[in-house]
Amino acid sequence: MTSLPLQIAVIGGASCTPQQEKLAFEVGSEIARRGAVLLCGGRGGVMEAAARGAREAGGRTVGILPGESPETSPPNPHIELAIHTGIGQARNQVLVLSARGVVGVGGSWGTLTEIGLALKHRIPVVLLESWQLEPPDGRPEPLLMSAQTPTEAVELVVAAAEERSQ
Amino acid sequence: MTSLPLQIAVIGGASCTPQQEKLAFEVGSEIARRGAVLLCGGRGGVMEAAARGAREAGGRTVGILPGESPETSPPNPHIELAIHTGIGQARNQVLVLSARGVVGVGGSWGTLTEIGLALKHRIPVVLLESWQLEPPDGRPEPLLMSAQTPTEAVELVVAAAEERSQ
Amino acid sequence: MTSLPLQIAVIGGASCTPQQEKLAFEVGSEIARRGAVLLCGGRGGVMEAAARGAREAGGRTVGILPGESPETSPPNPHIELAIHTGIGQARNQVLVLSARGVVGVGGSWGTLTEIGLALKHRIPVVLLESWQLEPPDGRPEPLLMSAQTPTEAVELVVAAAEERSQ
Amino acid sequence: MTSLPLQIAVIGGASCTPQQEKLAFEVGSEIARRGAVLLCGGRGGVMEAAARGAREAGGRTVGILPGESPETSPPNPHIELAIHTGIGQARNQVLVLSARGVVGVGGSWGTLTEIGLALKHRIPVVLLESWQLEPPDGRPEPLLMSAQTPTEAVELVVAAAEERSQ
Numbered sequence: 001m002t003s004l005p006l007q008i009a010v011i012g013g014a015s016c017t018p019q020q021e022k023l024a025f026e027v028g029s030e031i032a033r034r035g036a037v038l039l040c041g042g043r044g045g046v047m048e049a050a051a052r053g054a055r056e057a058g059g060r061t062v063g064i065l066p067g068e069s070p071e072t073s074p075p076n077p078h079i080e081l082a083i084h085t086g087i088g089q090a091r092n093q094v095l096v097l098s099a100r101g102v103v104g105v106g107g108s109w110g111t112l113t114e115i116g117l118a119l120k121h122r123i124p125v126v127l128l129e130s131w132q133l134e135p136p137d138g139r140p141e142p143l144l145m146s147a148q149t150p151t152e153a154v155e156l157v158v159a160a161a162e163e164r165s166q
Numbered sequence: 167m168t169s170l171p172l173q174i175a176v177i178g179g180a181s182c183t184p185q186q187e188k189l190a191f192e193v194g195s196e197i198a199r200r201g202a203v204l205l206c207g208g209r210g211g212v213m214e215a216a217a218r219g220a221r222e223a224g225g226r227t228v229g230i231l232p233g234e235s236p237e238t239s240p241p242n243p244h245i246e247l248a249i250h251t252g253i254g255q256a257r258n259q260v261l262v263l264s265a266r267g268v269v270g271v272g273g274s275w276g277t278l279t280e281i282g283l284a285l286k287h288r289i290p291v292v293l294l295e296s297w298q299l300e301p302p303d304g305r306p307e308p309l310l311m312s313a314q315t316p317t318e319a320v321e322l323v324v325a326a327a328e329e330r331s332q
Numbered sequence: 333m334t335s336l337p338l339q340i341a342v343i344g345g346a347s348c349t350p351q352q353e354k355l356a357f358e359v360g361s362e363i364a365r366r367g368a369v370l371l372c373g374g375r376g377g378v379m380e381a382a383a384r385g386a387r388e389a390g391g392r393t394v395g396i397l398p399g400e401s402p403e404t405s406p407p408n409p410h411i412e413l414a415i416h417t418g419i420g421q422a423r424n425q426v427l428v429l430s431a432r433g434v435v436g437v438g439g440s441w442g443t444l445t446e447i448g449l450a451l452k453h454r455i456p457v458v459l460l461e462s463w464q465l466e467p468p469d470g471r472p473e474p475l476l477m478s479a480q481t482p483t484e485a486v487e488l489v490v491a492a493a494e495e496r497s498q
Numbered sequence: 499m500t501s502l503p504l505q506i507a508v509i510g511g512a513s514c515t516p517q518q519e520k521l522a523f524e525v526g527s528e529i530a531r532r533g534a535v536l537l538c539g540g541r542g543g544v545m546e547a548a549a550r551g552a553r554e555a556g557g558r559t560v561g562i563l564p565g566e567s568p569e570t571s572p573p574n575p576h577i578e579l580a581i582h583t584g585i586g587q588a589r590n591q592v593l594v595l596s597a598r599g600v601v602g603v604g605g606s607w608g609t610l611t612e613i614g615l616a617l618k619h620r621i622p623v624v625l626l627e628s629w630q631l632e633p634p635d636g637r638p639e640p641l642l643m644s645a646q647t648p649t650e651a652v653e654l655v656v657a658a659a660e661e662r663s664q
Contacts, residue, residue: 004577004578004579004580007579007580037579062579062581064581068420068595068619069595069619075502079502080502081502081505081535081560081579082502082505082596083560083562083581083592083596084592084595084596085583085591085592085595085596086419086420086421086422086591086592086595086619087256087259087418087419087420087422087585087588087591087592088259088400088418088419088420089259089283089286089287089418090253090256090259090418090419090585093253093254093255093256093583093584093585094581094582094583094584094585094592097566097567097582097583097584098580098581098582098583106302106303107301107302107303108286109281109282109283109285109286110282110286111282112278112279112281112282112285112299113278113279113282113283113286114282115275115278115282116275116276116277116278116279116280116281116282117255117275117279119275119278120255120274120275120276120279121255121566121567121584129302130302131299131301131302132300132302133278133297133299134298135273135297136272136273136295136296136297136298137272137273170411170412170413170414173413173414203413228413228415230415234429234453234586235429235453241336245336246336247336247339247369247394247413248336248339248430249394249396249415249426249430250426250429250430251417251425251426251429251430252425252426252429252453252585252586252587252588253419253422253425253426253584253585253586253588254566254584254585254586255584256419256584256585259417259418259419260415260416260417260418260419260426263400263401263416263417263418264414264415264416264417287400287401287418419588419591420591421591421615421618421619422585422588422591425585425586425587425588438634438635439633439634439635440618441613441614441615441617441618442614442618443614444610444611444613444614444631445610445611445614445615445618446614447607447610447614448607448608448609448610448611448612448613448614449587449607449611451607452587452606452607452608452611453587461634462634463631463633463634464632464634465610465629465631466630467605467629468604468605468627468628468629468630469604469605
């Protein structure tokens with residue numbers, strides 16, 4: 001397994017603010033610069049900006065899409081490899097499980113779903129301008145982190161992913 | 167469609183506090199008293215307490231399980247009909263989509279996933295001693311409600327579910 | 333587990349011949365007469381005829397549907413409990429895994445998928461006017477049976493399901 | 499869409515004969531030589547031989563796995579990008595829908611499932627030493643083809659995939 005490049009997912013809404021788009025682009029760039037493969041949900045907004053960032057930095061991008069075909073569920077133009085699942089939002093599970101770590105930018109309900117799925121499966125999550133989550137039982141969650149900048153987010157997620165892989 | 171009984175999901179952790187167990191039991195009872203079918207994830211904790219409440223009140227219970235068979239993913243003893251999905255936590259989508267409304271008790275990461283999935287699909291959610299969620303964009307979410315008591319939770323979710331069905 | 337009624341799936345195309353419809357109706361009736369719960373894909377053709385047969389004989393019916401809601405993926409009128417999966421044809425896995433045995437009537441490509449899934453998971457299958465399947469390796473498959481009549485099909489599947497449950 | 503390389507799936511059992519292994523290896527090589535990306539179920543047997551063939555010919559390989567993590571569901575050593583679905587055999591749907599055409603070698607029950615899923619979704623399938631399938635209704639299926647050699651199989655599937663993409 002150690003010879004495969006690290007796979008990192010970027011999650012976030014299909015619609016987002018210009019600021020979130022900028023953050024996602026930089027997260028994608030930084031993931032590519034570190035030689036990791038960027039996974040995302042394959043659609044617009046945060047997903048598209050992150051994929052664009054990764055591609056422009058020479059990286060590889062994978063889109064894991066909810067629909068059944070490129071015709072009904074087209075990937076954004078920066079997706080290099082499109083995985084069509086045909087399982088709707090349950091594709092969030094495929095996205096999260098295929099990654100060693102997750103970076104979340106902004107926060108839709110879909111993003112919340114992915115955060116929950118990642119932590120349920122003990123996959124580290126780093127958030128940027130996203131949900132503020134305090135578990136009702138008050139127990140701190142060491143795998144849930146916040147970052148102030150895209151570079152810090154990618155540093156944190158790569159460190160956590162590499163620790164997990166050991 | 168109108169002749170089918172209402173299907174309401176109860177979500178919550180496989181481990182929970184005695185207080186959450188009591189709340190879940192009462193939510194299940196109240197769902198049954200209103201003639202609705204209780205759906206849950208089929209396992210222990212909140213799921214088991216809610217199913218027990220529904221059965222003891224004469225209601226029907228359905229467990230939607232993550233595993234492939236009763237041998238590897240046994241339903242709790244209060245489940246009357248067991249649906250084995252074999253899709254792991256993606257079964258949360260099946261649970262949520264099969265319900266017209268969702269009541270959440272307590273809050274694990276799996277529960278967070280279900281809340282996100284329900285709202286993504288515009289299915290109303292009522293929470294009891296659960297996550298406090300404020301969307302990062304500050305927009306209020308009318309389909310996400312809190313209740314103080316099990317009776318209030320079921321009243322709210324049934325009203326929202328019936329409104330949605332019209 | 334032993335106290336739950338047996339759950340039997342009927343599989344077959346959403347469009348079918350009048351003869352297949354008649355067979356499916358009788359299979360559904362016979363399943364209900366034996367006190368088992370009928371599961372099916374919830375749609376038309378064989379699925380609808382089998383559900384109608386079960387309901388008219390006083391039995392219970394569950395439809396496991398591909399779509400996300402009753403509005404976009406309506407169950408046939410003989411479905412008593414509708415499970416909406418939102419995972420498309422992957423719902424065939426949920427249908428098959430939730431049953432202790434499967435009866436197939438007629439044969440579409442979807443039916444072939446379900447036969448393969450059932451046998452992959454070692455769930456017995458009885459076919460009526462359906463695919464003739466000979467494994468390329470020539471090994472006989474004891475869990476794949478043919479029947480000449482609906483009554484024989486249900487007898488065979490119930491016997492195989494009960495043997496498997498022991 | 500047109501700028502993305504063609505994605506072709508190879509399906510077949512996790513255990514296979516030496517002859518099937520040889521065929522799968524050559525199918526994988528031929529897919530790579532044509533510049534297409536090879537998708538498979540990521541495990542052993544036919545899947546491993548096809549991935550090895552593609553990699554040795556300089557191509558790219560994607561494994562779409564049933565399990566939740568590399569630890570519990572390890573990809574074979576020739577998989578370059580591993581997609582972990584956590585949805586069990588329902589991952590066959592993800593595999594088939596992500597491909598523009600499918601080549602089947604040998605024939606297990608899982609392979610039969612994939613053939614059914616592909617044709618249900620109108621994705622062309624070419625078989626080599628695999629199931630002999632005659633639809634019970636006697637209607638010929640133009641999207642289901644047989645080949646005598648790996649080269650012929652890949653020629654047929656690429657032609658059918660390109661025709662479908664137009």
